[in-house]
Amino acid sequence: MTRSGRAVLSPTVDAWAWQAHARCRSMDTEFFFSYDGERHGVRARRERAAKQICAQCPVQAECRMHAITLGEYGVWGGTSDGDRRATALPVPLHAGSSHPHFARTRS
Numbered sequence: 001m002t003r004s005g006r007a008v009l010s011p012t013v014d015a016w017a018w019q020a021h022a023r024c025r026s027m028d029t030e031f032f033f034s035y036d037g038e039r040h041g042v043r044a045r046r047e048r049a050a051k052q053i054c055a056q057c058p059v060q061a062e063c064r065m066h067a068i069t070l071g072e073y074g075v076w077g078g079t080s081d082g083d084r085r086a087t088a089l090p091v092p093l094h095a096g097s098s099h100p101h102f103a104r105t106r107s
Contacts, residue, residue: 023057033074047080054078
């Protein structure tokens with residue numbers, strides 16, 4: 001805990017190990033993320049192609065939970081940021097969450 005009484009978030013190495021098994025690991029990140037000025041049709045095609053890669057990925061569920069928990073943008077775990085917003089899933093905002101990507105540390 002900090003002096004303000006807030007918990008300090010710290011990623012645990014084991015919780016991030018799933019990324020080593022991601023199908024997109026060696027792919028160009030621009031494939032999964034939009035850029036300024038990207039046209040709607042281009043974005044839709046890019047996201048569709050990225051989601052096809054995710055559909056074959058052995059760590060799709062872990063990737064999706066990562067994106068939901070941290071509020072990532074782009075395609076993660078077969079979902080776009082728009083998909084995740086549309087589902088309105090609750091996001092753990094503190095170290096007391098049950099999500100394994102975070103562990104409590106004391107300062």
